[in-house]
Amino acid sequence: MIAKSLFKLSSCSVALMISLILGTNSHAATMTFSVVDYPPYILVDEKNNRISGMDVDIVKAAFASQGQEVSFNVLPWKRIVKSMELGLILGTVSCSKRASRDAFMLFSEPLSNVSRSIVSRTSLDTSQVQELSDLSKFSIVTVDGWGMQKKLIENELEHQSAPDLDSAIKAVMYRDVDLLYMAEYPARYSIKKLDIEEDLKVTSLINEPSLPLHLCISRDFPNATDILRTANKGLYTIKENGLLDEIRAKYLSHN
Known part of the structure; x- marks a missing residue:
């Protein structure tokens, strides 16, 4: 009995440490997504410590429409994928859906497409x-x-x-x-x-289909399903009010 209590205490301590390091992801707190430089979807300006881009702005706007703040940090892509597999980080932006990721990722409605x-x-x-x-x-x-x-x-x-x-x-x-x-x-x-x-x-490549890009969330991260639901609701909102098209035009009109 004592051993079980100690184990539960230890597990809670680990969870608390992870929460303090990564930031809690309740609806009231800022949620952090890890990204790589992927212009124009994700633009990383290391000199000015700024992360922007088409999909970054879409994700910000979608969550903002639901009263939720989000932030972004930069990690190597392989570390992002592995950390999501272990449930250590919330997720990433501009990520494609594939069978090998289904076991540990949840996918939002498409943010954009890749030709x-x-x-x-x-x-x-x-x-x-x-x-x-x-x-x-x-x-x-x-x-x-x-x-x-x-x-x-x-x-x-x-x-x-x-x-x-x-x-x-x-x-x-x-x-x-x-x-x-x-x-x-x-x-x-x-x-x-x-x-x-x-x-x-x-x-x-005219005979190659375009590839949707999603907000991808680690299945094992706390409240993952609720976060996905909020993201999809926000994406629907900014699509209906025209903000989604405004953001895309800002980055893609020159093409």
């Missing part, structure tokens, strides 16, 4: 590239650990990987790599930022 595309030098003829299988004729690079790499692996397409999007684009620009397989909007944003729009082009 698959390729980045190449402007001089390369890509007129015959319309679907994923067409990439087999070229040397390919993608970003390590991102959904696009998973797709290449599933289709047994040989490729190189880069640690981040800017490095992958530079591989096409300066190394002997034909194509970067990447989501359209992040690719365009990064090319513009690097000021190499005249040297590289982005070609949509």
